[in-house]
Amino acid sequence: MVGATMTSRDVILGRLRAALGPAPATPAEVARDYRPAGGAVDLDVLVHRLTDYRATVHRCADGEVAQVVDAVLGGRRVVAPPGLPRHWLPDTVEVLTDDNLSPDQVAAADGVVTAAAAAVAETGTVILDAGADQGRRVITLLPDVHICVLRTDQVVAGVPDALARLAPDRPLIWISGPSATSDIELNRVEGVHGPRNLHVVIVPR
Template identity: 60%
Template sequence: MNSKDLILGRVRAALADGPETTDIPRSYRREFPPADLDVLIDRLVDYKAVVHRGADVATIVAGIIGAGALVVPPGLPESWLPPEAALTGVESADGVLTGAAVAIAETGTIVLDASPDQGPRILTLLPDLHICVLRPDQVVASVPEAVARLDPARPLTWISGPSATSDIELNRVEGVHGPRHLHVILWEAA
């Protein structure tokens, strides 16, 4: 028997006489109001994100990244990439371009779930710029609606603006835990 088995055995023995667990009721609100894109935009801008709207994602991305190099997840639609885009690995990227799982208008939060168009979390942590493309049908009004759409078994990352923190004197410092710049493209597909 190793130490891990010994410790877990003791925990199980201590819990054996505890109360039985019950199922948690999940019958809360299931009807949701329509999402308001203007509320989402207002929240994103308040969090210091830059919001773009348009049908030509590749042109918008080209305007944001300029001559910089992008890292992209393997399942990203090729139509989102500018033809002249320089693609690179995450360690030398100036920015990352991803999709999203859902966005919450009420809180201005974007949720990534590591789907093929988003890739693993490391892609959005290292570059200083994150460009995220949202379809209007991915925008929901509230957190309960977002949670109802998400798969809890997937790795979820909730983003509310560029990475920022405050020191003890409440001085804002950006880019400590991720990208300092967040650009959100609301894709108005033709």
């Protein structure tokens, strides 16, 4: 019988402690034998991963980016961060420069064009860090189409390589394909918490 000063909770916790035994000794140092940075970059792996995640990949020269944007978003409204190179935007789009646009203004746009901070080939991940050519997080979440321009020298082999070049105090966004989720029956739904369409434009550097 449980004593007057002992609750059922005390009994259960006491049994757990007895079953677990004494706490293990804490090691003086934790082994940190993580895989180091410095792997070889394979652009074909990045393209394969992005395509597998249902992103659309374009490989072209820097001077041809505007043609890709025109093919995807020509004749529509496009949000652009203030530091985006303007030669990437064709005359066929209506450019809304993000000078603190409201969420409603961003959501009403048809797409957004940004640069990138880095990309991980092994995982097919594009990373943004809110730089002047990438902008605020909100502009890459609300429009239905995100066109992200990535330089080849921004591509690294693995996550350790990316972490080595990114500033930890920046607001990082890691993007692996278009926004998507699945319910318990594995029915895939795209565009729930971000763009339904991701286009990655890879340019040489």
